[in-house]
Amino acid sequence: MLHEILLSLSGQPSPLLDAQTDENGPPQEAFPLLSPPEKALLASLARLSRLHTLLRSHTSLISSSHRSTVCRAVSTAIATEHLGRFQKKILEVEKAILVKDSGYVGGYGIVPLSTIVGEFAPWTRRMEWLWEVARFMRPESTKDGAAEGCSGAGIIDYLRKEAQTGYQDLEEMALHLVKAAETAWMRQLSMWLLYGNLPAFGKEDFFIQENVSDEDDGRQGARDFVMHVNLLPKFVSPAMASSILFIGKSLNHIGARRKGFTTGSSQNSLSHVTLHAEHIQHLSSLTSPISPSNLSNAVTEIRLSLSQTALSKLLPLPKILEVLSLLHNFLLLGRGEFAMALVSHADMRVQGRHRRSDASRRDRSGGLDGLAIKEGEVMAALTQTWAELFSLQNEDDPADDELDLARELLRLSISGKKGNRPMTPSRDVAGISLIAEISNVSFDDLLFPTPTCLSLQVHPPLDLFLTTSDIAIYSKIHAYLLGIRRAQIRLSDLWKHTSLRRSYPSPWGPPRSNSKYGENRLRAARQRENARTAQMRPIWATSSASIFVLSEISSYFQGEVINGSWQHFRQWIEGSNSRSRPTSSWINSRPGTASRPGTASRPGTATRPGTAYSTKYQPYQQQQHPRTMFDEPTTPVSTTTTLQNTFQNQHQQHDPEALTVAHRRYLASLAQSLFLTEIPFTSSLRSLLTSIDHLIALVTRLETIQRNLDLETDEGVVDALADYTREEKEIWHELRETRDEVERGIREVVMRLRDIDDSRSGEGRRMFDLGNNNNNNQNHNNNNMNHGPRGLAEPNVYVPRKAAGVDRLLMKLDFGSLNSALGGAEEPYYPPRSRDGVES
Structure with a gap:
């Protein structure tokens, strides 16, 4: 009987322990000579034998067919280590019985069954726990182990959670399995961090995967990679995962450039970028269970080392500033003539389409198919815009390299095409958190009847700095600002309609006006013009009020928010050296931005011809002279301060990943300061623009x-x-109704501005809520894990500029309302017109 028990515990079939009705049921009456206490003792051993057999077969299936190499490593550790220890325990008990150890064998050579059960009693709890782990990796109901089961990140998180237990033996087993799982995961991670390659085995289970769904943009060997959150262990923060993705993509770009170069100095500039022993030491120094802070330190050291060597040549700071300046000047409407030319040519295309559609309906009684805007017409409008901008250049002006770059990289296309699809969380974690906070009110169908999108083509190595979600946010902001600018331009063009503002053509003069017929015609024409003028006065008053409100909003957005934030962000990128010169010096010194006819000559307020917003509203920033803040300290500068500044300048200018995080914070601040996160305001503004x-x-x-x-x-x-x-x-009836809608829209927009002012000042709302999780994690990493010489912390965290409050914009709207003839109006923000409808 003892022999049967030990064989059954070893996994061999035995009628003594296998004859059971179910998994937990009592033995059947196959052995009637057994007493009830003996049957109860054999029930626990039967359960242990069954668990051992199930674990052997289940772990063998997982180790051979599971899609995750991490789960395979855990399964192999269970089979070799823990089940091996159980088998060794069986052999020890058998040996002790054979040598008649007094601890097992009593008088007359009797071995008590309770002693055997007591020896294996602790293993029942252990086997139960191991069976739960095995079923977590691959449920019993799963038939195809290669396609089902948990991920490597899932089993790591599960084991780290199970290690928090009160049983010491289970804790030791959990930590051992955690070590096996993290070792397998670190092998995958090291391939990415050291070589920029995905793991050869189990890469579909790694949280970074190659993106093969996008169109080939001529990347010349460089591949696109995306991050999947569901495959990311919990001890890896999103900021740390972004750094890991950045390092591997950088190494992959370097490898692609090496393959692309055959001869020349460019090849030599990157040939020294090899695997550093320090990188391997940083990873090998990690112990299980992996500490998030230690892993973050290792990743940060590798990132900084890589940035100081390879990325300073692959992605230099001037190239980043060039692209950021392009985004500011074109997608954020820093160059006013671009917006005016684009709106002009788009309106010409739409008007031509309407004329052709009217002619088609008259000739063939066609439907509305002729009103649809096609991709070719959208691209043609942008091409004509570039041609007009190039024609504004004079022979004396320097070559506008930025305009050439913009024509090469910017694309205006119909939304919904391939490549413009919305982002998914698995593709960009940090970017999708920003997009999710932005209002879903669409402004991209104001330029054309069909929704269009102006985007920037991101080619390697710029995709290390700019992601697809960043460009999507820029496109949303561009459509938002362009909608406001377009309404201003079109309202201003109403005053160019001469026949609506005065008698056109001019009345008859002598000698025809001296006749009786001439007098009657002049009298009738004068009465008709007076009646039309009286009817048009409320329309002109409402149009003037609309221009005033939109101009003030646009001036606040462009002057206070966008220009002020951009200058602040650029100064942070350029480091402390840029503080020794005026904040606006870069505007006049950058190539291709020489003053043109009609440009303001005041420093820091230069704009291009056709700029629709006023240049008198300057960004709110500190007006102290830079010399008083930096060049004349009241106390001597210490050596520690000098080392901190030197270390900051070295890392700030050669760390594109830190610039990426700062740029994400800059975009978040812009979106919130432009009220794009305020759904009531964007809805009211969109309704107003539609009514206009x-x-x-x-x-x-x-x-x-x-x-x-x-x-x-x-x-x-x-x-x-x-x-x-x-x-x-009919037109006059619709005009009166539409005019009332515009006035209600103006009041609604101003009311929404008041609500924003109350919520942000009264409730103390933070200015950087957008994407704060990622930002806070990154800030924590930068503050606590980036250390310079002599252990100094790296002060390289970008804090976005806080724009002036909404109360400044409301004060201007109040001032405009007071200048109108509305002294006793009930609504404080009614369009500026008098009681009799005369234009203010």
């Missing part, structure tokens, strides 16, 4: 109808297919 477009369309249509009516009345030119008198009445 409707008002402009009605005014333009009214001009055509009145011109045809004048021809019909004065010249006798009659169109038998049109009833212009009825159409004029």
Whole structure:
């Protein structure tokens, strides 16, 4: 019987212990001579034997077919280490019985069954726990182990959680399995951190994977990689994961450039970038269980070492500043003539499409298919915009390299095309958190009837710094700002309609006006013009109020928020050297931005011809002279301060990954300061812009109808297919309703601004809530883990500039309202017009 028990515990089939009704049931009556206490003791041994057999078969299946190499390593550790220790325990008990050890064998050579059960009692709890771990890696219901089961990150998190137990033996087993799992995971990670390659085995389980779904953009051997959050262990923070992704992508780009170069100095500039022994030492010094701070220190050291050597040549700071300046000047509308030219050519395309559509409906009674804007027309509008901008250059002006670069990289396309699809969380973790906070109110269908998107093509190695989600945020901001600028331009163009503002053509003069017919015609024309002028006065007043509100909002956005934030961000990038010169010196010194005709000459306020926003509103920033802040300290500068500044300058200018985090914070600050995170405000603004477009369309249509009516009345030119008198009445009715909608829209926008002011000042709302998890993690890493010479902490954390409060914008709107003739109006922000409708 003892022999049968030991064989069964070793995993061999035995009728003594295997004859059971179910997994936990009592033995059957196969051995009627056994007493009830003996049956109860054999039940625990039967359970242990069954668990041993199940674990052997289950771990063998996991080790041979599981998709995760981490799970395979854990399964192998269970089979070789823990099940091996159990088998060794069986052999020790058998040996002790054979040598008649007094601890097992009693008088007359009797071996008590309770002694055997007591020896294996602790293993019941251990086997139960190991069986739970095995079933977690691969559930029993799974038939195909290669396609199902948990991920490597899942088993690591599970084991680290299970290590927090009150049983010492289970804790030791959990820590041993954690070590096996983390060792397998670190092998995958080391391939990425040291060589920039995905692991050869189990790469589908690694949290960084190659993106093969995008179109080939001519990357010349460089591959695109994305990060999957569901495959990321919990002890790895999103900021640390971004650094890991950055390091591997950098090494991959370096390898691609090496393969691309055959001869020349460029090859030699990167040939010295080899595997450093220090990098291996940083990774090999990590012990299990891996500490997040130790891993972050190792990753940071590798990133800084790589940035100081290879990335200073692969992605230099001037190249980053060049792209950021391009994004500011074109996608953030820093160059006013670009916005004006783009709006002009887009309107010409839309008007031409409408004319062709009208002709098509008259000829063939066609539908609305002719109104759809095609991809070719959108691209043609951008091409004509570039041609107009190049034509503004004079022979005396220097070559505008930025304009050439913008024409090469910027693309205007219809939204929804491949390459413009929305981001998913598995593709960009930090970027998607920013996009999720931005209002879903769309502004991309204001330029064209079809939603369009202006984006920047990111080619290697710029994708180390800019992600697809960053460009998506820039595109959203561009559509938002361009919608406001377009409404300003179109409202201003209404005053160019001469026939609506004065008598056009001019009235008859002598000698025709001296006749009786001439006098009657002049009298009728004068009465008609007076009636039309009285009717148009409320329209002009509402249009003037709309221009005022949009101009003030645009001035606040461009002057206070965008320009101020950009100058602050650029100064941080350039380091302390940029503080010794005025904040606006870069505007006049950068190539391709010489002053043009009509440009303001005041320093720091230079704009290009056609800039729609006022240049008098300067960014709110400290006005102290730089000399008083940095060049004349009241106390001598210590050696520690000098070392800190030197260390900051060295790392700040050669760490693109830190610049990427700072740029993400800069974008987050912009989105919040531009009120893009305020859904009520964006909804009200979008409604106002739609109403303004409707008002402009009605005014333009009214001009055509009145011109045809004048021809019909004065010249006798009659169109038998049109009833212009009825159409004029309908247009006037719609104009009154649309004018009321515009006025309500203005009041609603200002009310939303008041709500924003109350919420941000009264409730103490932070300015950098957007994506704060990633930012806070990165700040913690930078503050606590980046150390310079003599153990000095690296002060290289970018804090975005806080724009002036909304109260400054509301003060300007209040001032405009007080200058109007609305002294006793109930609404504090009503459009500036008098009680009788006369324009203010």
